Amino acid sequence: MRILLAEDNERLAALIMEGLTAEGFTLDHFGTLADADDAARSVNYDLILLDLGMPDGDGVDFIRNLRRRAATPVLVITARDGLGDRVTGLDSGADDYLVKPFELSELAARCRALLRRPGACLGVTLKLANLEFDSAGREVRVAGKPIRLSPRERDLLERLMRRAGHVVAKESLEEALYSLEAPVTPNALEAAVSRLRRSLSSAQADVIVHTAHGIGYMLTGKQAADHV
Amino acid sequence: MSDPGKSGSDAKTPPAPSLVLTLSRRLALVGLAFMLIQLLAVISMYVNNTNELDQLLVTAEASKIAADIPRIRADGGAIPEELHHPLFAGARRAFHIHDRSGAIIGRFDNGNLTFGEEAPASFLVIRTQREEWDDHFLLSGTRRVMVKGQPYWISVAISGTGFRPFIPVLYDEVAFHVIFPVILLSVMFVFFNISAVRSTLKPLRTVIDAINQIDPAQISTRIDAATSTREAQALVAAVNRMLARIERSVRALREFAGNAAHELRTPLAIMLLSIGKLPDGDVKSKLLKDAHGMKRLVDQMLDMAQATALEIDGRALVPLTAVARDVVADLTPLAITRGRSLVFHDTGAPEIRGHSDAIGRALRNVIENGLAHSPAGAAVEIFSGPGPCYTVRDHGAGIPEDRRAKVTERFYRVNQSGNEGSGLGLAIVLAIMEAHGGNVEISAANGGGTLVRLNFGAGRSVPLGST
Numbered sequence: 001m002r003i004l005l006a007e008d009n010e011r012l013a014a015l016i017m018e019g020l021t022a023e024g025f026t027l028d029h030f031g032t033l034a035d036a037d038d039a040a041r042s043v044n045y046d047l048i049l050l051d052l053g054m055p056d057g058d059g060v061d062f063i064r065n066l067r068r069r070a071a072t073p074v075l076v077i078t079a080r081d082g083l084g085d086r087v088t089g090l091d092s093g094a095d096d097y098l099v100k101p102f103e104l105s106e107l108a109a110r111c112r113a114l115l116r117r118p119g120a121c122l123g124v125t126l127k128l129a130n131l132e133f134d135s136a137g138r139e140v141r142v143a144g145k146p147i148r149l150s151p152r153e154r155d156l157l158e159r160l161m162r163r164a165g166h167v168v169a170k171e172s173l174e175e176a177l178y179s180l181e182a183p184v185t186p187n188a189l190e191a192a193v194s195r196l197r198r199s200l201s202s203a204q205a206d207v208i209v210h211t212a213h214g215i216g217y218m219l220t221g222k223q224a225a226d227h228v
Numbered sequence: 229m230s231d232p233g234k235s236g237s238d239a240k241t242p243p244a245p246s247l248v249l250t251l252s253r254r255l256a257l258v259g260l261a262f263m264l265i266q267l268l269a270v271i272s273m274y275v276n277n278t279n280e281l282d283q284l285l286v287t288a289e290a291s292k293i294a295a296d297i298p299r300i301r302a303d304g305g306a307i308p309e310e311l312h313h314p315l316f317a318g319a320r321r322a323f324h325i326h327d328r329s330g331a332i333i334g335r336f337d338n339g340n341l342t343f344g345e346e347a348p349a350s351f352l353v354i355r356t357q358r359e360e361w362d363d364h365f366l367l368s369g370t371r372r373v374m375v376k377g378q379p380y381w382i383s384v385a386i387s388g389t390g391f392r393p394f395i396p397v398l399y400d401e402v403a404f405h406v407i408f409p410v411i412l413l414s415v416m417f418v419f420f421n422i423s424a425v426r427s428t429l430k431p432l433r434t435v436i437d438a439i440n441q442i443d444p445a446q447i448s449t450r451i452d453a454a455t456s457t458r459e460a461q462a463l464v465a466a467v468n469r470m471l472a473r474i475e476r477s478v479r480a481l482r483e484f485a486g487n488a489a490h491e492l493r494t495p496l497a498i499m500l501l502s503i504g505k506l507p508d509g510d511v512k513s514k515l516l517k518d519a520h521g522m523k524r525l526v527d528q529m530l531d532m533a534q535a536t537a538l539e540i541d542g543r544a545l546v547p548l549t550a551v552a553r554d555v556v557a558d559l560t561p562l563a564i565t566r567g568r569s570l571v572f573h574d575t576g577a578p579e580i581r582g583h584s585d586a587i588g589r590a591l592r593n594v595i596e597n598g599l600a601h602s603p604a605g606a607a608v609e610i611f612s613g614p615g616p617c618y619t620v621r622d623h624g625a626g627i628p629e630d631r632r633a634k635v636t637e638r639f640y641r642v643n644q645s646g647n648e649g650s651g652l653g654l655a656i657v658l659a660i661m662e663a664h665g666g667n668v669e670i671s672a673a674n675g676g677g678t679l680v681r682l683n684f685g686a687g688r689s690v691p692l693g694s695t
Contacts, residue, residue, distance in 0.1 A: 009494050015501035053490050079493035101497035101523055104504045167557035212560040213607075214572030215553055220564065 001115055004045040005029045006036035006062075007077070008055050016049070019104040025111065033057040037065070045072055047114055050094075052078040067093040073114040077102075126161040129206035129221035133161050147203040152177060153196045160209065160219035169216040193217055248425045255417045263410045270405050274398055275391075283356045284397045286369035288315060290382040293323055294373040297380060300325070300334040307336045315396040319388030326381040333380070341387050363389050431460030439467060447475045447539055478537045485533035492526045528652040531589060535659035538586055546584040548577035548684075552612040555591050559599070567604045570595065577613030580684050582664045590660040591618055593653040594680050598622035601678070616666075616684035623677040632670045657682065 003020065005027050007013040013029050020027055028043070030036040033054045040048065048066070052059035063074055076094040096110055126133040132141040135158060140147050149157065155176035159168055174189050197209050206222040274281050292315065296308055314321035324335035324343050335343070356369035368385040386393065431453075438453035450468045453460070500519050506512040556572045563570045591610070598608040601624030611619040627635060636658040658668050665685025673679040 009498070012494060012498050012501070015498060015505075019501060019504070079490040079497075100493040101500040101519070103500055165561055167560045169553075169557070210560070210564050210569075212557060212570065212572070214574060214610075215557050215560070218560055218564070220561070 001025050001046050002043070003027045003111065004036060004040060004043075004048045006033060006049065006054060006059075007051045008032070008053075009051075016104075016107065020108060020111065023104075023108045023111075025108075033059065033062050037062060040066060040070070040072070044070075047111060048072055048074045049111070050074055050076050052076055052080065063093045075110055075114055126158070126164075128161055128164045128219065131161070131200070131205045131207050133158060142200075142203045142205045147199070147205075149199055150195070152192055153199055156192055156196050157200075157219075160217060164219045164221075167212040167216050167218045171216075173216060247429065248422060251421050251425060252418070255421060256414075259410060259414050259417060262413065263406060266406045266409070267402060270402055271398070274394075274401065279356075279358070281394045281397060282358050282367050283369070284401065285315075285386065285394055286356050286367060286384050287371055288397050288400065289321060289323070289384045289386065290369075290371035290373060293325065293382050293384070294375055294380065297325065297334075297373075297375045305334045307334055311336060312338075314386060314393070316388070316393040319386055319393040321384065321386045323382060323384045326383075328379055341385055343383055343385060365389070431457045432463070435460055435463055435467070438464075442471075447471075447478050447537075478539075481533060482537045485530050485537070488533075489526070489530050493523075496523055496526065528656065531656045532652050532659065535586065535589075535656045535663065538583060538660060538663040540581070540583045540586075540663060542581060544581065544583065545579045546582045546587055547579045548587070548616065548618070549574050549612040551584055551588050552577070552591055552610060552618060555588050555595065556610055559592065559595055562596075563599055563608070566599060568599050568602050569607045570599075571607050571609045573609065573611045575611050575613040576615075577618070578616055580616050580664070582684065583660075586660045586663070590657045590682060591620070593657050594618070594620045594682065597653050598624070598678070598680070601625065618682040620680045620682075621673050621677060623673075626672050626676060626678050627670060629672070635670065636668055 001024075003025050005013060005016060007016065007029065008031050010031070013031070017027050017029055027049075028039060028045075030039055033056050036048075036050075039045075050059050050062065054062075059076065059078075063076075066072065066074065073095045074093065075096045075098060077098050077100060079100045095114055098107060098110055126135060130143045132144075133139075134141070138154060140149050140154060140157065156173060159173055159176055170189060173193075177188055177192060193209060193211075200207060200209070208220055208222055210218045210220060212218055293311060296311055299308055300306065320338045320341050322336060322338045322341040322343055325333050327333050337343070356367065359366045364387070366385065366387045368383070370381055370383045373380050373382060435451065435453045438451040442449050442451070450471055451464050453464055496519065500516075500523075503512060503515045503519055506515070553572060553574075556570050560570050595608060595610060598620050599622075602608055602622045603624065606623040608623075609621045611621075636654045654668070661668050661682055661684070666683045669679075669681040669683065671679045671681070
């Protein structure tokens with residue numbers, strides 16, 4: 001996994017290099033957009049980490065040029081997170097957006113997410129606490145032991161696990177029910193979720209399905225780390 | 229800030245008089261001067277020309293008598309009481325009336341002031357005579373009058389002293405030559421004034437309308453009023469120059485916010501990554517907490533700067549409920565981590581014109597505030613609507629009434645001793661709401677806690693459907 005890092009601040013670049021190398025990535029660092037552009041033309045990188053505020057040009061133009069010839073994922077690092085700036089960044093073709101300052105764990109997680117993004121929908125094992133979901137074999141395991149879930153519960157769980165730690169909208173979860181049976185009553189989703197909760201707790205899975213009232217549901221591990 | 233003594237737009241100063249009123253006052257003065265000059269002219273003309281007055285007095289007496297000729301004929305020559313006295317009561321007067329055949333149809337003698345029986349020497353003679361001794365005068369004259377198609381000759385003799393008997397005719401003359409023209413002139417002045425002011429100020433009104441149409445959130449707008457006069461064009465140019473200056477300073481503020489963001493956030497990023505390299509322990513977690521506190525402060529100061537200089541695309545429609553749903557979904561993990569919960573109620577908010585990122589940022593700040601002031605296990609409730617508004621209700625201790633107005637001030641914190649938060653949150657919310665023509669209402673909720681209501685300006689809301 002080879003990453004191109006375009007960052008003009010030497011100290012910040014050194015810290016990122018050090019941290020991501022320790023996480024198992026290989027990085028090439030360039031201090032100007034011109035050098036980064038030359039390198040991106042000659043080497044096939046798996047990911048580009050780009051600081052938008054480079055001294056020799058606009059990072060948005062760099063992404064536009066890149067997009068004409070390659071689909072390499074781009075993670076933009078920026079200090080500009082003004083109202084409306086985010087839209088500018090993502091519209092330009094960047095795949096994700098990280099605002100300074102950030103912690104290494106967050107940067108590494110974003111890099112990993114982008115690197116596995118193509119084809120991420122199939123053949124991946126999703127993990128949360130002691131719960132595993134093999135999306136290819138449609139198998140759910142708690143602490144390594146397979147558990148039995150109805151197809152409906154399994155579909156719900158997959159959608160929740162794919163966005164673990166984030167709220168999944170009711171509408172999106174109801175789609176999982178629609179695809180199996182024709183009419184869905186207003187309470188069908190609630191009933192399905194409560195069955196899923198019971199199944200997970202009787203299998204002693206260390207996860208919680210939280211209700212986001214009026215919006216949807218969210219799956220987290222039991223000891224949600226205090227990262228705030 | 230602005231000098232209160234010079235500021236004309238201060239809400240407390242009474243409105244300035246309208247141009248029509250000011251001009252009317254000046255024109256009234258001109259009219260008054262005109263009247264005085266004409267009065268003096270008329271009086272001096274007649275005082276210097278008594279002959280003219282004599283004729284006028286005889287004519288006036290004759291026409292007064294003529295008006296009663298039908299009655300005198302009907303009563304067989306009896307003179308009605310009101311004809312016994314001349315126009316000026318201090319004088320004496322005698323008269324007789326001849327008809328076409330020379331017969332006297334009526335006469336009135338006043339003591340020794342009498343007329344001879346003879347008809348006028350010639351029916352064609354219209355004469356006036358004056359005799360004077362000491363300050364006495366005796367006027368005599370004949371006038372031909374037409375009553376019901378018949379000619380009559382009225383001979384009048386008037387005897388009196390001084391100038392006073394002439395005052396009634398002089399008064400009539402003044403009325404005819406001075407008062408009537410002045411009234412006519414005044415009416416014309418009023419019409420001229422109103423129409424002149426209206427047509428003169430029409431370009432100005434066009435410009436004012438154009439200025440009022442400017443969306444305060446759109447700093448790049450300029451007036452484009454099609455005006456006919458050079459003066460109004462100069463005003464348009466001046467306003468546009470001022471708008472350009474405002475735009476430059478707003479852009480400078482925005483640029484400063486962006487530059488400050490870059491300058492502050494990069495060192496913070498270095499700091500955070502360096503702290504991450506430290507071995508786990510008490511020191512590391514304290515440093516991390518401080519670094520995150522600084523990050524939050526920088527974020528909020530930049531939000532504040534950008535909210536104050538917010539530019540709203542007048543065409544962008546923001547679905548309030550969808551924005552609120554996203555914000556609540558984003559904040560739910562944070563709420564759950566802290567052992568609180570969020571409850572979202574869709575109570576029917578419309579789409580409005582506005583800046584969706586900014587609106588989301590405002591709601592986010594209010595919800596974060598509510599979470600910070602809620603006890604563990606409590607829920608913060610978010611209502612989207614009804615109408616263009618959000619309501620956020622927490623179950624915290626509430627804000628004492630005397631401090632509610634202050635919480636939207638910059639850097640104000642209800643809990644002064646706490647070291648959480650910058651005190652900018654609600655100030656950012658207020659700035660964003662004001663940019664949308666809206667406001668923030670804070671009140672005590674029924675059953676404890678605080679109710680924060682974000683009202684978007686009615687002027688910007690876009691009604692959906694017929695309701």
